[in-house]
Amino acid sequence: MAVTLINPPGLPVVPVYHQVSVATGSKLVHVAGQVAWQADGTTVGIGDLAAQVEQCYVNVAAALAGVGASFDDVVKLTVHVVDWQPEKMGALVEGMQRAAARLGITASPPASLFGIVTLDVPEHLVELEVTAALD
Numbered sequence: 001m002a003v004t005l006i007n008p009p010g011l012p013v014v015p016v017y018h019q020v021s022v023a024t025g026s027k028l029v030h031v032a033g034q035v036a037w038q039a040d041g042t043t044v045g046i047g048d049l050a051a052q053v054e055q056c057y058v059n060v061a062a063a064l065a066g067v068g069a070s071f072d073d074v075v076k077l078t079v080h081v082v083d084w085q086p087e088k089m090g091a092l093v094e095g096m097q098r099a100a101a102r103l104g105i106t107a108s109p110p111a112s113l114f115g116i117v118t119l120d121v122p123e124h125l126v127e128l129e130v131t132a133a134l135d
Contacts, residue, residue: 002133002134003025003074005108018110021075021110023075024133026135027133028133029131029132029134031063031129031132034059034060034063035119035127036055037059043124048091052124053098053099054098057096057099057102057105058099058102060128060129061105064130071103073132075133076109076130077128078114078130079112079128080115080126081116081125084115084116
C-alpha cells in the first residue's frame with residue numbers, strides 16, 4: 001500500500017479522519033468532485049444530506065476502482081457542503097458511516113470540510129473529491 005495514515009503527537013485525534021497521510025506511491029490519482037448522481041444522472045436523496053453523502057462515496061469508490069485504486073489509497077479527501085451549519089454534522093457523519101458499511105471501508109485519510117453557497121445542480125447538497133496514490 002502506498003499510503004500511511006498518521007495522527008502525530010501534539011495534534012488532536014479526530015474520530016472521522018487522520019491528521020496526516022504519507023504517500024510513497026509513484027502515481028497520483030485525482031478524482032473530480034462527485035455528487036449524488038447515479039450512473040444515469042438521476043440525483044439520489046433529494047433533500048437528504050446523509051443519502052447524498054453515501055452516494056458521493058459510492059461514486060468515488062467507482063472512480064477509484066476504475067483505475068485500480070480503493071479508499072485505502074486515498075491521501076486527501078475534500079467535502080463541500082451547501083449551506084453548511086454545524087447542526088448538519090450528524091447527517092454528514094451518518095452518510096459517511098452508511099457509505100463505510102456499504103463499501104466495507106475503514107480508511108480515514110486527512111479531510112477538509114468547506115461550507116459553500118451552491119453546487120452545479122440545486123438539488124445537490126454535497127460534493128466529495130479525493131486524491132489517491134498508487135504504487
